[in-house]
Amino acid sequence: MLGTRSQKFGLLLLIIFILVATSWNFFNAQKDEFNLNVNAEGNGRVNINPEKTKYLPEKKVALAAEAGNNSTFVKWTGDFESEKETVEITMDSNKTITAVFKKKTEIVNFNDSSLELAVRKALNKPSGPLYKSEVNDIQKLEAAGKGIQSLKGIENLTSLTYLDLGRKWKDGGWNYNIIKDLSPISNLINLNYLDLSGNKIENISPLVKNNGINSGDYVNLRYNNLELGDKDQDMKDIKKLKENDVEIKYE
Structure with a gap:
């Protein structure tokens, strides 16, 4: 009987340890996720893949700028800078990124x-x-x-x-x-x-x-x-x- 009780007690301790470790890892994982805040300045939108607001460390995220009618994409600003319409970022910190669009003006023609x-x-x-x-x-x-x-x-x-x-x-x-x-x-x-x-x-x-x-x-x-x-x-x-x-x- 005593051995059985000891075994049950040991098994209970093991289960408790597993639950605590799992909870610890879960909360740590939640804590380590980074926020991504993406904005559009001007007439345009941003497509995000995968589309979330929090990402695990080192997660790759694709951003694609899509200009609206009579607008053109200019650049990315904030915690990431580029003039390419489609970019890939690595989530190694909280980031705020803005896609800048501006209104198209008159068309320029060249004779030559x-x-x-x-x-x-x-x-x-x-x-x-x-x-x-x-x-x-x-x-x-x-x-x-x-x-x-x-x-x-x-x-x-x-x-x-x-x-x-x-x-x-x-x-x-x-x-x-x-x-x-x-x-x-x-x-x-x-x-x-x-x-x-x-x-x-x-x-x-x-x-x-x-x-x-x-x-x-x-x-x-x-x-x-x-x-x-x-x-x-x-x-x-x-x-x-x-x-x-x-x-x-x-x-």
């Missing part, structure tokens, strides 16, 4: 397909309409040696600081653009680097009219069709730029 391709590459947008709200965020555009003839449309890239429209060495030879008219860049006041080498430019007055091209900025005008005599207008414009402490190459 090669210039448009360079803009699309800068935006990583191979197809679809190009909106002003998208292109005016571009700060750097590399379009050297693309055979570009017209700059119409580039006036919408108002945040440009770096613009390379010069010649480019490729496959054992120089590749060029064929630009004549600079008027579309006359109001790109944020420019501080401008390479126009190897084009067909005959009139640089739009550069003088651009109040943003001034001290410390760089302009390359080599290998163009400029008149560089002392009395020629091109030389007078070059002197005006130099007077504003612009680093200008033209010979």
Whole structure:
């Protein structure tokens, strides 16, 4: 009898121990779960997979931004930052993440397909309409040696600081653009680097009219069709730029 009672008592203790351990693990697991708070700023929504509000540590969660009508996705902000519409996050802490959307503005058109391709590459947008709200965020555009003839449309890239429209060495030879008219860049006041080498430019007055091209900025005008005599207008414009402490190459 005594042995039986001891066995029963031992079994009871084992059951109690298992229950306590299970409860401890359960409450610890609950405690270790992380909160995920996802918001949408602007006209859009976020698809979450798996869709929950609490996740175990190291759980992978997929977030997909879906823009509403006449809106476009911009970026993720908060405890996770990215400009990709679909992302995957790892739950290693409590997180608050916001998908930012903004209203689409007017569509921008480019007369020159090669210039448009360079803009699309800068935006990583191979197809679809190009909106002003998208292109005016571009700060750097590399379009050297693309055979570009017209700059119409580039006036919408108002945040440009770096613009390379010069010649480019490729496959054992120089590749060029064929630009004549600079008027579309006359109001790109944020420019501080401008390479126009190897084009067909005959009139640089739009550069003088651009109040943003001034001290410390760089302009390359080599290998163009400029008149560089002392009395020629091109030389007078070059002197005006130099007077504003612009680093200008033209010979």
